[in-house]
Amino acid sequence: QKEVEQNSGPLSVPEGAIASLNCTYSDRGSQSFFWYRQYSGKSPELIMFIYSNGDKEDGRFTAQLNKASQYVSLLIRDSQPSDSATYLCAVSYNFNKFYFGSGTKLNVKP
Amino acid sequence: DVKVTQSSRYLVKRTGEKVFLECVQDMDHENMFWYRQDPGLGLRLIYFSYDVKMKEKGDIPEGYSVSREKKERFSLILESASTNQTSMYLCASRVAGANVLTFGAGSRLTVL
Numbered sequence: 001q002k003e004v005e006q007n008s009g010p011l012s013v014p015e016g017a018i019a020s021l022n023c024t025y026s027d028r029g030s031q032s033f034f035w036y037r038q039y040s041g042k043s044p045e046l047i048m049f050i051y052s053n054g055d056k057e058d059g060r061f062t063a064q065l066n067k068a069s070q071y072v073s074l075l076i077r078d079s080q081p082s083d084s085a086t087y088l089c090a091v092s093y094n095f096n097k098f099y100f101g102s103g104t105k106l107n108v109k110p
Numbered sequence: 111d112v113k114v115t116q117s118s119r120y121l122v123k124r125t126g127e128k129v130f131l132e133c134v135q136d137m138d139h140e141n142m143f144w145y146r147q148d149p150g151l152g153l154r155l156i157y158f159s160y161d162v163k164m165k166e167k168g169d170i171p172e173g174y175s176v177s178r179e180k181k182e183r184f185s186l187i188l189e190s191a192s193t194n195q196t197s198m199y200l201c202a203s204r205v206a207g208a209n210v211l212t213f214g215a216g217s218r219l220t221v222l
Contacts, residue, residue, distance in 0.1 A: 008150065032209060043200060043213035044153070088152065096160075097168070098211060100145075102152035 003027075006089050006101035014109050019076040021104050023089030026070070033065055033072045034090040038103065044088055048074065079108045113137070114214035116201050122220045129188040131217050133201030140206040142184035144168075144176065146197040147216075153200065159184055160206070191221045 003026040013019045021035075032051050036044035050056045050063040050072065062075040072091075076083055086103040117132040135142065140161050145153040145168075155168030157176040165176050173195060177185045184203075188195055198218050202211040 004152070034209070043215050044211075045213070046210050049209050090153075092209075096141075096166075097155060097158070098143075099155075100153035102150050 004089055004091055004099050004101035006087075006104045008102060009105040010107050011104055012107045012109060013079050015079060015081060017079050019079045019083065019106055019108070021074040021076075021087050021089075021106065023072045023074075023101055024070055025072070025089075025091045025099075027091070027093055027099075028067075028070065029093045030070075030091040031094070032092045033063070034092070034098070035061075035063060035074045036088040036090060036100075038086045038088060040085070076106075079106075081108050081110050084108045114201055114203050114212050116199075116214040116217045118217050119215060120218050120220075122222065123191050124222055125192060127191050127221075129191050129219065129221075131186040131188075131199055131201075131219070133184045133186070133203075133214055134182050135184075135203040135212070136182065137203070137205075138181065139203040139212075140181070141204050142178065143202040143211065144174075144184065144186045145200045145202065146170070147200055148197050156186065156199075188219075191219075193221050195219065196221045 005024045034049045038044040048063045050065045056063045060077045064073045088103045089101040092098045114135045143158040144156040159165045159178045175187045201214040
């Protein structure tokens with residue numbers, strides 16, 4: 001069973017702060033890693049993906065991957081109330097199947 | 111933009127009924143997926159399809175079947191609905207080998 005673990009939250013941060021979301025995975029063969037954002041009542045949408053160890057930045061978002069520790073994180077800088085959503089971590093080991101965590105709910109307080 | 115359309119947003123069915131959930135995508139994607147989403151359990155893969163008439167079981171296929179007779183349409187079938195199949199069902203599609211899954215709006219099924 002391939003497991004993807006996330007703290008369910010809620011994670012509360014003040015507007016303008018850095019939000020840090022974490023995810024661990026069980027399968028060392030996992031090759032690709034994704035962060036999806038899901039607003040309440042809506043479907044998930046991809047915000048970032050990362051394949052290699054290290055950091056990948058896209059605007060206010062930074063994904064960090066550490067394959068040795070089987071750990072992937074998402075940092076959101078200058079958090080905005082519009083970032084309030086559930087963030088889903090997903091991993092794939094062969095590009096054919098994606099395994100999702102249960103998500104971390106983020107609340108950004110004005 | 112790719113559009114993935116799920117025909118029903120909300121359904122209420124009775125135990126034992128046969129249920130069809132339809133999903134249509136408009137971008138000629140080879141791969142299509144059915145997930146269910148439950149609180150605390152995340153998204154779990156039910157079935158996916160590589161291409162027309164090709165399917166593979168996901169992690170929780172029991173009680174479900176699928177049909178893909180045309181490339182754009184992927185149907186999920188509950189042969190005899192049970193209360194433990196009450197859930198949000200999400201369809202997704204992608205180009206084969208691509209890293210982006212595009213999801214439909216979801217179908218919330220309640221089985222009484």
